[in-house]
Amino acid sequence: MDDPDVKDVALREGTDEDAMCGVVPARVARPENVGALADLLAAARESGLTVAARGGGTAMDWGTAPRSLDLLVDTSGLSWIDHNAGDLVVEVGAGTPVADLERVLAEAGQRLSYDPVRSGGTVGGALATGLSGPGRLLAGALRDLVIGMTVVRADGVVARSGGRVVKNVAGYDLAKLHTGGYGTLGIIVSATFRLHPRPPAVRLVSAPAPSPEAVERAAAALRASTVVPSAVESIHPLAGPPRLYVLLEGTEEGTTERADVTARALGGTGVEVAEATPPGWGLVPDEGCLIRVLAPPAELPGLVHDLVAAADRLGGRVGATASLPAGTLYLYTAPGASAEAVSSLLERARSGSGRSATLLRAEPHVRDADVDVWGEVPGLALMRAIKDSLDPDHRLSPGRFAGGI
Amino acid sequence: MATTAPTTSSTALADLVPRLREICGEDGVLTDLSRRRVYESDGLTYHRATPGVVVLPTTTGQVAAVVSLCAEHGVPYVPRGAGTGLSAGALPHAEGVLLVTSRMRRIVEIDLENECAVVEPGVVNLDITRAVAPHGYYYAPDPSSQQVCSVGGNVAENSGGAHCLKYGFTAGHVRGLEIVTPSGEVVELGGKATGAHGYDLIGAFIGSEGTLGVATRITVSLTRSPERTVTLLSAFTSMDAGGEAVGAIIAAGVLPSAIEMMDALAIEAAEAAVACDYPAGAAAVLVVELDGPASEVDTQVERVVALCARSGAFETRTADGPEERALIWKGRKSAFAAVGRISPAYIVQDGVVPRTALGEVLGRIAALSAESGIRVANVFHAGDGNLHPLVLFDDSEPGAGERAEEVSGAILDLCVEHGGSITGEHGVGVDKACKMPRMFGEADLETFELFRRALNPAGIANPGKLLPTPRLCGERPGVRTGVHPLVESGEAEQF
Ligand SMILES: Cc1cc2nc3c(=O)[nH]c(=O)nc-3n(C[C@H](O)[C@H](O)[C@H](O)COP(=O)(O)OP(=O)(O)OC[C@H]3O[C@@H](n4cnc5c(N)ncnc54)[C@H](O)[C@@H]3O)c2cc1C
Numbered sequence A: 001m002d003d004p005d006v007k008d009v010a011l012r013e014g015t016d017e018d019a020m021c022g023v024v025p026a027r028v029a030r031p032e033n034v035g036a037l038a039d040l041l042a043a044a045r046e047s048g049l050t051v052a053a054r055g056g057g058t059a060m061d062w063g064t065a066p067r068s069l070d071l072l073v074d075t076s077g078l079s080w081i082d083h084n085a086g087d088l089v090v091e092v093g094a095g096t097p098v099a100d101l102e103r104v105l106a107e108a109g110q111r112l113s114y115d116p117v118r119s120g121g122t123v124g125g126a127l128a129t130g131l132s133g134p135g136r137l138l139a140g141a142l143r144d145l146v147i148g149m150t151v152v153r154a155d156g157v158v159a160r161s162g163g164r165v166v167k168n169v170a171g172y173d174l175a176k177l178h179t180g181g182y183g184t185l186g187i188i189v190s191a192t193f194r195l196h197p198r199p200p201a202v203r204l205v206s207a208p209a210p211s212p213e214a215v216e217r218a219a220a221a222l223r224a225s226t227v228v229p230s231a232v233e234s235i236h237p238l239a240g241p242p243r244l245y246v247l248l249e250g251t252e253e254g255t256t257e258r259a260d261v262t263a264r265a266l267g268g269t270g271v272e273v274a275e276a277t278p279p280g281w282g283l284v285p286d287e288g289c290l291i292r293v294l295a296p297p298a299e300l301p302g303l304v305h306d307l308v309a310a311a312d313r314l315g316g317r318v319g320a321t322a323s324l325p326a327g328t329l330y331l332y333t334a335p336g337a338s339a340e341a342v343s344s345l346l347e348r349a350r351s352g353s354g355r356s357a358t359l360l361r362a363e364p365h366v367r368d369a370d371v372d373v374w375g376e377v378p379g380l381a382l383m384r385a386i387k388d389s390l391d392p393d394h395r396l397s398p399g400r401f402a403g404g405i
Numbered sequence B: 001m002a003t004t005a006p007t008t009s010s011t012a013l014a015d016l017v018p019r020l021r022e023i024c025g026e027d028g029v030l031t032d033l034s035r036r037r038v039y040e041s042d043g044l045t046y047h048r049a050t051p052g053v054v055v056l057p058t059t060t061g062q063v064a065a066v067v068s069l070c071a072e073h074g075v076p077y078v079p080r081g082a083g084t085g086l087s088a089g090a091l092p093h094a095e096g097v098l099l100v101t102s103r104m105r106r107i108v109e110i111d112l113e114n115e116c117a118v119v120e121p122g123v124v125n126l127d128i129t130r131a132v133a134p135h136g137y138y139y140a141p142d143p144s145s146q147q148v149c150s151v152g153g154n155v156a157e158n159s160g161g162a163h164c165l166k167y168g169f170t171a172g173h174v175r176g177l178e179i180v181t182p183s184g185e186v187v188e189l190g191g192k193a194t195g196a197h198g199y200d201l202i203g204a205f206i207g208s209e210g211t212l213g214v215a216t217r218i219t220v221s222l223t224r225s226p227e228r229t230v231t232l233l234s235a236f237t238s239m240d241a242g243g244e245a246v247g248a249i250i251a252a253g254v255l256p257s258a259i260e261m262m263d264a265l266a267i268e269a270a271e272a273a274v275a276c277d278y279p280a281g282a283a284a285v286l287v288v289e290l291d292g293p294a295s296e297v298d299t300q301v302e303r304v305v306a307l308c309a310r311s312g313a314f315e316t317r318t319a320d321g322p323e324e325r326a327l328i329w330k331g332r333k334s335a336f337a338a339v340g341r342i343s344p345a346y347i348v349q350d351g352v353v354p355r356t357a358l359g360e361v362l363g364r365i366a367a368l369s370a371e372s373g374i375r376v377a378n379v380f381h382a383g384d385g386n387l388h389p390l391v392l393f394d395d396s397e398p399g400a401g402e403r404a405e406e407v408s409g410a411i412l413d414l415c416v417e418h419g420g421s422i423t424g425e426h427g428v429g430v431d432k433a434c435k436m437p438r439m440f441g442e443a444d445l446e447t448f449e450l451f452r453r454a455l456n457p458a459g460i461a462n463p464g465k466l467l468p469t470p471r472l473c474g475e476r477p478g479v480r481t482g483v484h485p486l487v488e489s490g491e492a493e494q495f
């Protein structure tokens, strides 16, 4: 293949370390700035190269494998933080480590109300995978916090949507497409987020969750109260009994009172109140298979128990964490779970109206077994039309996304 | 003038009418000129066009059949909800179909266990809250037109209200959408869970102003009514001091549900119209609302009162009962209509600046006003920098309208110059299509166009809206003369 020769881009050969779902890129390029990235993509277009981005590389084994990967773009050169604390707004380069961003914001008493999870990921990677943890309840999911985005298109054109102010309805909100799009519509250069003040105090109230009925009762009592939780999470660890967690954020006095009300709503014995979230809160293990399930919130307590029990019968332990009000559930298997077990869990999670499930991350033996990763994706024809329009030659991470997109 | 002469001559359209009647029934198709004229404008009455034909479908199936027919014949169509839009987004097409959702008004389901409701697009925003209030819930997006505007229109405009500072816009409250695409297909997106897999088509559809299809069913989140709501009124001797208080509140990490600000001219107008009894001698007032668990709100109220005092407030009143709170809101809510009484005509502008640039931009607006001799009243959502300057003029005075438009346009330029937006809530529509290049570059606009073409390849869905077209961009922006008719009739508030 022809090497794109572009100023401010370091180029090297790809190695096994650079693989995306097992596909080793021919070349790895590291552009130093936005202009260099744009030139690089324009050159890739000339040569007809397939291209994918990599941030921290913590989710390269997610999704489906690309059909072809000539050029992997390392985004670590696109790292900057332009924080406007007074406006509660930050513009961040896509290659910026999420951990760096969190630190800068924390110094100003602010945060990107997006649960800090695993270190090593970048802002661009978080956007492209588009997931949020338990804290999405109050401030919304990651994509609800994006107010502007700049992207380099497949043809090397740099385009911006949204803006730098929280309130803005001019133009289409294209950031919504790139968030969760696995880089199939463009390479994210930077994003502007709205921020929130860090709460002076938090309380994490938890109680045993012995049965779906107990969780349903507690959830109903919480809905009837006015404690305004930031998260209501039902956690079934790989080992140990399940618990229900309620996160409260606010002032010292306020959270203390609300924690009392919450404790009563959870009822029974074994209620604990902590004054901070434990390390690893909201985290799912970074090994094994990871499934994301959506279902009407009220069905979630029953569904979690059902899936965990089904996994037991299939002979593989699973862990689960369910954000109840959002109707989102993550299910993870211990490493080595069989492809049949994973496949049958997916099927089970998908049965029932209003439910869907995707296999976010598959271990290689599962990936090779032809498991249905995405399931039925509503609106796929529209997504294809968007892909055809923005990347007509299908050179950006082809096959990495639902329906072969 | 932006008026288009009524045409009945379009043969393509005339051929369609019998088939439209088959789909929507006799009473679901309006062809009489007098009945079509009822729909000639939306809330921005300056832009007018008589629709070629009006259809009033009652089901998704009918919408899909109408749109398919349009697609088959290459006839443009324009969706319309309640017609309260302020950017001429629902301006009809003289040779097209106006597809009105006013007969799709059923609340299909209220599901308290899942804290959501499923509604048809013509449902009036406030009707959701009315239906769920007895259960302790409400629908959070509250545009001030909420007594009349439709949920479908809110989706198309991504509408927000005074309380979007804390609760966000429509986009944050929609979990599922059924849409009819511009080729007439019915697609169901999302459902009762949030965050569907794949590209966020719901998110991209919201705010698309009817150019990507018709929303025919909407699943919205319901929000628990707060335990406590407290409203504060704080009076200052200068706009700068008021602005400083806003900055101090935000910097202290307090997130009120609303922070509204009025300047001396707006206060004077409100006082004259509704005798709102705001503190005498105030050059600026802030209306701050805090809501949430009682234990949190009480502490926040104390802090906000202290912060206002420190920024130079000479009087702060607090109210927590519904009547007392309404009294504080009265002046603010009456402001737009009140300005209509002190000036024969005015333009309502809608622009956004970063909150920290408010002081500077308000100063520049005052200078613009002084230079031009055109009075500008400022009533705005201070918490998020969304300005609604009211540019006052006398339409009987030759040239005054043009000068007012210049000032109004210059204010938008100021917004863009300071890193803001040309619209915070009224949308682009026809009115601001030609202003899009002030905010976005050529490549940005071309990318919007690529996206639009992907979903609306034949270009029949609400043509001429949202993006600039050469045909459009010679026209003048809209001028509102006097009080909005909906406000005058008491059907809507504007604030
Ligand atoms: C429940 C849950 C919650 C999570 N919450 C968080 C969280 O709060 N914070 C957090 O940091 N992580 C979170 N994660 C992890 C997160 O989803 C990913 O592991 C991480 O964000 C990937 O970042 P990365 O830079 O390592 O991406 P990479 O592994 O480098 O890339 C992942 C994918 O994104 C694409 N991509 C990367 N950069 C770009 C770009 N600039 N433009 C276009 N496409 C690009 C790649 O092509 C690849 O397809 C969460 C995961 C789960 C399951």
Ligand SMILES: Cc1cc2nc3c(=O)[nH]c(=O)nc-3n(C[C@H](O)[C@H](O)[C@H](O)COP(=O)(O)OP(=O)(O)OC[C@H]3O[C@@H](n4cnc5c(N)ncnc54)[C@H](O)[C@@H]3O)c2cc1C
Binding pocket: B042, B043, B078, B079, B080, B081, B082, B083, B084, B085, B086, B088, B089, B090, B101, B121, B142, B143, B144, B145, B148, B149, B150, B151, B152, B153, B154, B155, B156, B157, B158, B159, B160, B161, B162, B209, B210, B211, B213, B214, B215, B216, B425, B426, B462, B465, B484, B486, B487, B492, B493, B494, B495
């Ligand atoms: C007095 C007054 C006060 C207002 N206050 C506010 C405010 O506080 N905040 C705010 O955000 N706005 C405000 N507005 C503007 C307006 O009310 C909103 O934009 C509202 O959402 C429009 O709803 P509608 O049903 O009237 O839509 P319409 O005016 O009928 O249509 C608006 C746009 O939506 C499209 N559309 C309508 N229905 C559908 C559908 N089902 N599917 C697809 N597209 C559709 C139309 O094509 C058009 O582009 C105000 C307007 C008035 C007159």
